[in-house]
């Protein structure tokens with residue numbers, strides 16, 4: 001098994017003073033590493049028996065679209081404001097270095113569909129909480145969360161209550 005941590009670089013004081021940024025781009029620069037990451041995350045999605053994969057822009061898309069292709073699952077986009085063309089649900093949230101709004105098309109998830117969230121980094125969990133709210137507005141059910149890297153000290157363990165969870169690398 002590849003040591004994926006070696007392909008996530010620490011960048012101090014980016015994008016703001018005091019933030020230790022986890023740069024996942026080396027994973028993408030190494031095809032065998034990217035392939036292993038996608039294979040492991042895809043296996044988790046299948047175990048969850050999810051109907052839908054959902055991911056936030058931009059870095060979440062890098063992983064989620066490859067996983068959706070591999071697993072033959074429906075893929076739903078979570079975007080920053082003003083990017084989705086049809087009627088959206090929207091939720092405000094805070095993340096490790098700022099705050100924003102996330103949007104999802106209102107009709108992209110049907111009631112009772114089982115959803116797995118995919119992202120690159122879990123930090124404070126603000127992004128994940130916002131996505132859970134968006135899915136609930138469409139009466140879907142978040143059953144799992146898979147991330148490449150988990151900054152375990154930055155979020156409450158309660159965030160993961162009731163969810164199947166996969167993190168390929170823990171800090």
Ligand SMILES: O=P(O)(O)OC[C@H]1O[C@H](OP(=O)(O)OP(=O)(O)O)[C@H](O)[C@@H]1O
Pocket residue numbers: 056057058059060094095096097119120121122123124125126127128
């Ligand atoms: O757990 P949190 O504190 O919410 O932070 C995690 C989120 O922050 C990053 O996204 P960002 O909003 O920086 O967007 P990007 O992928 O477009 O760089 C990362 O890709 C996660 O989605």
Ligand SMILES: Nc1ncnc2[nH]cnc12
Pocket residue numbers: 019020021022023095096097121123124
């Ligand atoms: N420290 C961090 N590194 C990379 N992405 C992040 N998103 C939120 N916090 C982050």
